[in-house]
Amino acid sequence: MATRKCFTFHRGAADRTADPSESLGFKGANLALLAGLDLPVPPGFTISTVAWRESAPAHGELPQALRAEILAMVEWLEGVTGRIFDGEAQPLLLAVRPSARAPMPGLADTLLDIGLNDRTVETLARELGDLDFAFRAYRRFIEGFASLVFSADPAEFEEIADAERSRLGWGGAHEPATPDEWRALIARYHAFIEEELGEALPQTPFEQLLKVVEGCFASWRSPVARAFRAAHAISENSGLAVTVHAMIFNERGEKSGTGHALSRDLSTGKARLTGSFRVGGREYASLIRHEEQVLDLAQAQDDDSFPADLPALADYVARIETHIADACEVDFMVGDGELFLLQSRPARRSVAEGVRVAVEMVRDGLIGEEDALLRVDPMSLDELLHPTIERGEAADVIGRGLPASPGAATGLVAFTGDDAIRLVGEGRPVILVRNETLPEDVHGMHVAEGVLTIRGGTTSHAAVVARGIGKPCVTGAGALRIDMAARTLTAGGITVHEGEAITIDGASGEVILGAARLRRPMLTGDFATLMEFADRARRLGVRTNAETPIEARAARAFGAEGIGLCRTEHMFFEGGRVGVMRDMILAGDAAGRRQALDRLLPMQRSDFVELFEIMAGLPVTIRLLDPPLHEFLPKGDAEIAETAAGLGIAEASLRARIEKLEEFNPMLGHRGCRLAISYPEIVEMQTRAILEAAIEAGGRKGKDVVPEIMVPLVGLRREFDFVKQRIDEIATAVAQEKGRSVSYHVGAMIELPRAIMRADTIAEVSDFFSFGTNDLTQTVYGISRDDAANFLSTYQREGIIERDPFQTLDVEGVGEFIVLGVDKARRTRPDITLGVCGEQGGDPASITFFEQAGLDYVSCSPFRVPIARLAAAQAAIRLERAVRAAAPSKTRGRGPISTGG
Template sequence: MNRWVYLFSEGSKEQRDLLGGKGANLAEMTKLGLPVPTGFTVTTEACLYYLNHGDQLTDEVKNQVMTAVEQLSVKTGKKFGDLNNPLLVSVRSGSKFSMPGMMDTVLNLGLNDQTVAALASNSQNERFAYDCYRRLLQMFGNVVLGLDNSIFESRITALKKENGLSFDNELTADHWKQIVSEYKGIYREELQREFPQDPIEQLYLAIEAVFGSWNNARAKTYRRLHGISDDLGTAVNIQEMVFGNFGETSGTGVVFSRNPSLGDPGLFGEYLINAQGEDVVAGVRTPKPIQVLAEDMPEQFNQLKAICENLETHYQDMQDVEFTIEREKLFILQTRSGKRTSKAALRILLDFFNEGIISEEALVNRIEGKDLEAALHPNFDEAALKRRVSFLSGLAASPGAATGAAYFSADAATEAKARGERVVLVREETSPEDIEGIAISEAVITSRGGMTSHAAVVARGMGICSVVGCERLTVMENENKAMVGDEMIEEGTVLSVDGSSGKVYFGEIPMEEVGHTVALDELHAIWDRHAAIKVRANAETPKDIETGMALGAVGIGLARTEHMFFEKTRLLQFRRLILADSLAERLEVLKELKTVQKQDFKYMYEAAKGRPTTIRLLDPPLHEFLPKNAEECREVAKELGKTFNEVKRKTDNLAEVNPMLGFRGLRLGVAYPEIYQMQAEAIIEAACEVREEQAFSIQPEIMIPFTIDAGEFAHVRQAIEEAIQKNLRHNQTTLDYQIGTMIEIPRACFVADQIAQYADFFSFGTNDLTQMALGLSRDDSPRIVTQYLDVGIFEDDPFQVLDKAGVGALMKLAIERGRKVNPQLKIGVCGEAAAHPKSIDFLYELGIDYISCSPFRIPQAKMTLAKATVENVLS
């Protein structure tokens, strides 16, 4: 016989697959002796069986549920349907991974027309009893029977308006009795049936509803967005009810063991007096900060604080804890790993490490790439922000900054995003149905709700900036507009949202670029202790180099000298060079270019501060520099003092059918050795001058691109060496330098042993090597790659993730052959594919020395490399 049901006392935190995260944690807290209301869990396996076998509970499952109910009755002294001491339970979902708000809950199950009277008598609080009953009718109707929740809420709203009341807790027992009567009428009107009075029938229907909610639209969307499998199923947790709506000595709340936005230690959260849990997250009433509980109920606050600290240490993670206080007695209803912002995630892990809660290896393993990437997002430019005045403010629920056009529904936001707009979702309060709209938005603004409301929790988990609880904001969703005093926000109005300050501005505010965070300063040293492969930056401008160094690069792995000629005046000089008709004319241009190149290299060395610097000699596909049409030819002719016919003739002569396979790389060095000689002289002179001026130890690494043959490479190297040695003799100095090549053509991999006789290092250019090996143009490939991904031919885009079977095999061959001739041959890999997490393990196998990528990819690359080392050691 399969076992479908476990008491909380029978499980543990290790059984997340079977009991779901919530059930496993309830079992674990029960084992720890914490004040957890007793209960049991129906397993995820029971859910999957239910979903795959006709959506009906089997007799075997029902029998095990009834056995657990009987055991629950023994422990509590209460029974379903008992007119003296009725058992009431909550029925909650709980999958392996936390999916806040995505699935369904039913509270106060077990109440009916008879037991509500018993509850009123036992509690001596008629208002409380009928408040619980109306909640059951409302939740059961919505969750189990599919009625629109607004049908129920509209009745409460009308009753409050009729009596001049503002809040639910101002309604009396008679009011709630009236609502109960009206709610039962809704069942008859909408469903042509009565509310089921049998608690067992209620329980079975609720379990089925929770199982069914695994496949609701919002749950499916959430799983897709968060990469959660559809095959896990959800458990159902049936737990004795405890009541936060028992009066002024009762309450309920949600608390984090640390600040989920910033990562600061100490309790962070909210609570409500005389309320049930759904009231806190639904935004129905404005909750109080958890610190106020220390004044209202100091004993319970201190007990809660101690429990949160113990749970955090036990789970080695920040906890999100739901609690209820019933007549001054504290109960813990749930704990789970808390959703947090990316900056908070880094801060919390570092604090855990520094506090001795986790090891350095655990720190390295647990940092997520998405958190690291999100932590580097820019904020508003500080100077520009000071000149602006916000028109709206609320709670800073999820930090960051974003600009977009306002839309008032998830559907409208999604449509606008599809049109290419940046979107800000503006709502009275978000609900789980808004998940798709939230996911595509730059920011979320709500007029209601607190720091633990749906909008706050979901936006924070997704790393989307959010401002909630904007009390001056009146949202008229049906009219697609909102008002802030006399100011109107219409659909399409551009808003700038600062989720760190809680302020909203009209119009667009420029963003600032972020170099690094405090967390990164601490993390770089840790990563460097573990990563066997170093990370350099692809950078040639001082700004890019400084950014790369600030983000942890150990040097420059690829400085593309052709990129230094895209600026207008330099482009003209370079065009003069390639359009020159004689050596004398080229030498005249090269003399001018040497001056600017030398200054470029000096800036580069100064920014690198003595770190390794690899400079690639010119590799210009000529089509990037030649005039594109007759009009451009006329402009260039005028600027260069040539005739239109001269420029047109030369441009036509240099035109290539496939420039990427044409006159580029060291082919330029073979045909015009003076060009590479000029660059080599500039590299060496700049290094010597900076060494003297800055006292840096500099060893330039000169990279010759596009090699296909050892003789070709040796020929060009010799010409470069002659120029360098002549220059050093002239300046009466010496300098250590290396000359290597970029391996980016398949033939070079096959003859790597021959090339290694002359090269000091290899650097693989994965972009070009991929397009050569796969016969896919790096410029025209997206359409083809997309088709191949769609039909399953490719698992990943080979320009984003290294193609191990093809390109990887070529690299492995080249390294083996090259190091057989030169065991000390230094190996680097350039290109974004090298920095992708899926490429790292393979690169470790190759035994390379460094990878080089764009500056903002560096932290993630270092993290991934360190994590791969730790995982290999631990395994």
């Protein structure tokens, strides 16, 4: 038996396949759904994607069996409508719509009025008593058919119409007015098609239909459609369906029109019919111009502006919403007072509207909290947390880089941190523009509205710091050039001087000339409600990466449950501390280093006191000094000379010291716990600052503070033992001096493959592990994240990797190491706390993996905390449902999984 390829639909009945969206496309599947819900749809049929696949080998020509099946469908449609294709009276006219699984550019446009020819146009004119309407439809059909089937240029027909208007003296009228004028125009169209295109417009309606279907099938192979599918990973063989239905004459007089309706008022989330329609040449802004609720819609018809039954439309839309359990929007038409629905879909909405509707539907009892959570894309919350550009006007884009930190910012160009501070002190907003940022630029980044760098990727220093402090950032804008001597930024032929305004968009990577208008973020009560839903659903804890009071307060406001990573090195660049830090580094012996560290101690202690107080008893994980010491030393001739003079040493001596500390590959060099072992006095000062701050903050709050001290870059158990011994010795000394002991935890930052392989032995002495996914990705891949932007984009474009592994965790590689580390650590110490504090801690896809792997918490930048809370909830919900589906009788288990790599 031959496979069926055509499927009918009409009000109250529809033939639906097992996979309607795959075989019937979005439009066909949706019309079948609406028909099955007993809603008014124009009767018709859908030619499935199976037919497209069978026609493809014949270069789009329809097989004879398919032609016969289409003919049977037309005969069925004639019986349903009471109209005849090419009939002597009441001719049947058809509309044909390509129906892909998802909207796609490059496909054929909808073609209307198939079935009109030189005879049926006259028949239709007599039936309707409206010659102008019938011939306008015929003209539209000829133009559309010739464009689709013969690849004619629509502009050619406009030229013909202009010539006829001039020849026959139609005057200023847009359309001819008399039957003879219309017939003359149609005759010119026929002549053009035959003489210029070498074709003839079919006068047989069924032949017209077959040619249109072939043209729709062929449009699947258009260059635009192919490029779109390649960019969106849509299979070439998924194919195209074609939907055919009876025409609705929605452009005739005051009882015809078109529009779209929504089941909810997106501004409030309330169940209330909204939308717009056009009738009789007039555009109405809304279906309801009063404040009536859905049940009182009849009162909105007092001016008879809507040409059909408005309460019925409200009922239809509400029924669709109930069926799909989501706010919906519906495209509809009205023909001579009769209402037809053409398409429905989940309502398109902004992020704020999506949150509002999801929460309101929970209040209405239509969906549960879990379904509401699954409806909001976690990354879309960025739009609610950061300013965005008002896109009403054309933007003068002078460059593009990588979208490194979300949000948009406008300000005056400043090329150094000091310049940024000076301009901000004058009350002017700035954008800090650098080739690449360094740790000493952090003070300028804090005061700037946003950051732009010429080099670097989405995990560069600029990107990481900007995300941490909630500043928009664009990195890797390689087409731009900075001339520090001239104090200018150039892009092609455009030059921007220091102090002139630019705008950056951290979501798109655009650099825009001048000050664009920004839309400020607004967080509503519905956002807080959604976060409450998320907190009830998630298992993973969500902490933040923060080392300043501003970051800590922002994170707490966003619901962070503590600090999972405090990078103490950032504290040494604030104010005049870098000078003291340089004194310590350049000291000739341990005694000199201790003198400098004694000056840093009160500064560090005050920082920690404030963090502990802000976190109010929540865990605070403080990482000991991590970067190599050369990062703190001066760079450039002027800064070196100034530092040498300040320290009272010869410039040559300072240069020699800098050169000695410089490393070829600092990522793998003298840093992390290696510094602590070489210079234990640094660990001693930081430990004392942490514990003394815990005592002071605990005394102020009346609640014990339990700090977590993290040892970075551990690869050997003995490294950890060495550092922990120094921490414990200082803790004993502080307890004796203060007369009060402090509970504290010491843990390891796991960021080296060797630490993973020895996780079982390290766990014997470590209170917690925090997986540092940035360095772990670097060391597993053997790639520097600061240099990876030079080639990872090529890898993605060539399909070698799907995603940047520094943004989304590489589950098959790095993920396998994490799973191994979790398993080894918990076998040794089942109660060990396991977290992650790399950039991937705020990435939804990575969070899904961390949930499956059984980690206890993720830590991310403050403005990623809401994203992580929602992503963690979604991961828990999906895992729970997957477990239930696989084994309904079993309770959910926790623990590491295999990634199947």
